[in-house]
Amino acid sequence: MKLYTNPASRGQIVSWYLHELGVQAEEVILDFKAGEHKAPGYTDKFPFGLVPSIEDGDLRLFESGAILLYLAERFPEASGVTTTEQRALAAQWVLFANATLAPVMFIESVRDTTLPKVFSPLDKVLADREYLEGGKFSVADLAVGAYLTYMPMFLPQVDLSPWPNVVAYINRISERPSFKATSGSPEVTNMAKEMAEKRAAAAAAKE
Template sequence: MALKVYGISKSTCTTRVLTCLGEKGVEFELVPVNMSVGEHKQPAFISKNPFGQIPALEDGELTLFESRAITRYIATKHKDQGTDLLKLDDLKESAAVNAWLEAEAHHYNPAISPIVYQRMVIPVFYNGTPDEKIIEAHVEKLNKVLDVYEEKLSKTKYLAGDFFSLADLHHLPYTFYLMQTPEAKLIESRPHVKAWWEDISSRPAFKKVAEGMK
């Protein structure tokens, strides 16, 4: 029985999971969650994710939430299938993947997500005006993070080494939306970061998922 992902195709956290499933070649069913009517806050969904946020995963008797936990689970369970995303058979490579997974979660995501929220979510879903002060503050933070990335990517093709991993994959959803904003220049102005982005965003698994993000 195919596993189920509860979420929506435009959600960054949902698409993080869908891209991982694509890289691993795992069959799944995407079960839409109607957030406009608050379906994600109803008891049926809360039983899957107690925080009332998408996505949630059902794999047999296992129910799991938090997109980064879900992708690690998928990549571990199916480690011998599809793309090797965690390098579990090599301690040093696996450690490098884990380090950059943490960097994405604790440095990259907190800097980029408010920019995307202001540019893409506020105008589209709330008919509001982006707060330029919030954007400016987080552009400053993202600049500092991307300077570190530029230095690292001048030495290796991908973040954890010369191999694509879950660490790279986790950057895809938010960066995809950033590239549709004026702040795309933060990526485009750094040659190694730009080359990395063009590489990882052209992978078939993400290109398929990205069709649903437009």
Template sequence: MTTPALTLHHNPKSRSAGARALLEALGVDYEVKLVDFAAGETRTPEFLALNPLGKLPTLVHGDAVITEQVAITIYLADRFPAAGLAPAFDDPQRGPYLRWLAFYGACFEPALMDHAFKREPIDPTTSPYRDYDTVIAALIAQLARADYLLGDTLTAADILWGIGLRWTTDFGIVPKDPVIMAYVDRVGAHPAVIRAGELDAAMLPQ
């Protein structure tokens, strides 16, 4: 049976940078379709038929369309287990792995946007993520325990977090805490992350 083709709809200056790095780390064949923001290509009927929100990353694998960074991370790492980037279903680390992936989408990103746009915090008992400072403190505490989120071994969750933290510290939305920056550097030194960055640089106008 022929393996369905993987196509990443991608722009290097977007959240899809993490998905590309993960694809490189998995060592699988994939195609990239550059989405030009300036040309409005996230708002075309063709793209909106794939992702009604008009957002990146958007991954197509055969007949399956996967959106949302966390969903793409889980899907790819589980679909290609030979790379060893996700704990197996019966591994005790599977729960913590899923925890930190969910924390990224459910707590970190909402807290980040509220902080960046200077929105007043809501009552912590109502907020799905409590508050920005608590989210950042919880993250730093976890990263201080070991080289990676789950210990000494890099997983797909680290690729998502490492690249996300690189962007957000560059933009000044997340503090350049020494623990965070050391983690960003470790993830950034992974050969797949370096390779993805080089491929992305080649796509941008010189």
């Protein structure tokens, strides 16, 4: 299996899940500044030039959510996703992460009004459980947790105190060795800090 990624992409999430599953994959780091993701050698395989992507035998797959779901089914013993119900619940949370959670976090113009509408019910969901489904860490937690763990890195100015269960969940996820080795590595966290500082400086310049 081959993973095409870049530290500034959601490829870190795929790396994290591969680490959780105990699956070895060849990582190809694409240089965004050099435009390697737009070069013919890459777009011949992945026409949209999107990163991350994977090759597994004859399969070529892009979009991080699709890759996570594929890996969960590809390695059922490690993922615990073995039934139709489990596959549906995994898809539910992966789609929630990408379609519902991400926009309320990163669309600044509506964040103040929309964040509570998502974080408040999520806080209730997490009130009586450590993980989202099945009593143990799963692809659902990786998809949702990947965005939530961005909060301290990219959005340190957002007050999460109204949602203590979400905060506890973020802390719990962040302590996983696989997270620390990938999405929570010093390389990624330092890059996130730099991006947050640049974003704050740009916002201040507009005022």
